[in-house]
Amino acid sequence: MDAVRIQEQDFCLQQEVDALRATSQRMGGIVTFLGCARDFSEGRDVFSIQFEQYAGMAEKAMLALHDKAMEKFDILGIRMVHRVTTVHAGEQIVLIVVGAEHRKAAFEACEWLIDELKKQVPIWKKEVTPDGDSWVSQHP
Amino acid sequence: MIKILFFGMIADKVGKQSTTLQGDMMLGDVIKAVGCADIKPLLIAVNQEQVTDMSIIIKAGDEVALMPPFSGG
DSSP states (O other): OOOOEEEOOOOOHHHHHHHHHTTOOOSEEHHHHHEEEOETTTTOOEEHHHHHHHHHHHHHHHHHHHHHHHHSSSEEEEEEEEEOSEEEEEEEEEEEEEESSSSSHHHHHHHHHHHHHHSSSSSEEEEEEETTEOOOOOOO | OOEEOOOOHHHHHSSEEEEEEEEEEHHHHHHHTOOOTSSSSEEEEETEEEEETTSSSSSSTTTEEEOOOOOOO
């Protein structure tokens, strides 16, 4: 599977880590960020989150972040997966895995990637709550 | 023909996910023509590249996306 992808189906963290480890035996540290759907947000219950993407541009933007992070940080590899579908509370949304010789660069790159993904990748979420649906506008 | 795509809450506001316009025109005029001039903040992509210059000329075959701030992750 591609190292950077957007998909409807769920993903397996261990499979992604193993796929990254298989690319290099020089990795001394692998950092993962796993984003999940919360059942509570902005003071109300959330049943599920519906994701929408600008197909094509979203994947290009994620690939651009991958390439930029590989240049910017002293790391050996990245895997990024984002689901675009209806995700129920407690389910997985996004995974970022970064491998480096040393942990500091892996931690920094992983944090930078999720921060930039929220700002630069055209994906939107709509929360389904007991009071109705509402688009999420902020990216905390 | 210019293709215009609407995403997220902007699609809800205009009541559709896409429309088309005929003829060449400035990006700012495209946004006015589809009734999105007052929407702020508004992110814009032309042929899947983000732009901010409202004076660029949009031509037949171009794809313009009108987007609210991203909220993935």
